[in-house]
Amino acid sequence: MARATTTETGREGEDIAVRYLEEKQWTVIDRNYRFMKAEADIVAYDGKQIIVVEVKTRRGAGFGEPEEAVTEQKKKQLYKATQAWLYERKMEGAPVRFDVIAVILSKNEDPVIRHHEGAFWYL
Numbered sequence: 001m002a003r004a005t006t007t008e009t010g011r012e013g014e015d016i017a018v019r020y021l022e023e024k025q026w027t028v029i030d031r032n033y034r035f036m037k038a039e040a041d042i043v044a045y046d047g048k049q050i051i052v053v054e055v056k057t058r059r060g061a062g063f064g065e066p067e068e069a070v071t072e073q074k075k076k077q078l079y080k081a082t083q084a085w086l087y088e089r090k091m092e093g094a095p096v097r098f099d100v101i102a103v104i105l106s107k108n109e110d111p112v113i114r115h116h117e118g119a120f121w122y123l
Contacts, residue, residue: 040052040081049096100120101114101116
């Protein structure tokens with residue numbers, strides 16, 4: 001069987017993250033929102049605020065923990081995408097939080113999900 005591509009692994013992790021958030025009774029508003037080269041994986045609403053979620057998925061720990069892949073550059077791109085998303089929807093100034101969901105996939109085990117609420121902020 002062929003190994004999953006990075007894109008396929010990422011999509012699987014995002015699908016798992018969406019189900020996880022929906023189980024928490026959050027509303028997923030948007031997925032894979034793109035603005036220029038910036039992308040927001042998931043935009044959700046928890047009943048109080050908009051939450052922009054960066055999902056990082058790994059198959060094992062060979063490349064480090066998924067959360068470690070959220071670099072300062074990635075945060076800047078995510079912030080840019082969020083500003084565009086808010087602008088397009090005439091929601092500038094709405095309360096927004098940035099979360100990271102790390103998903104680790106294993107062949108014979110349930111995925112490990114680590115949800116880091118308020119993982120980082122931009123002013």
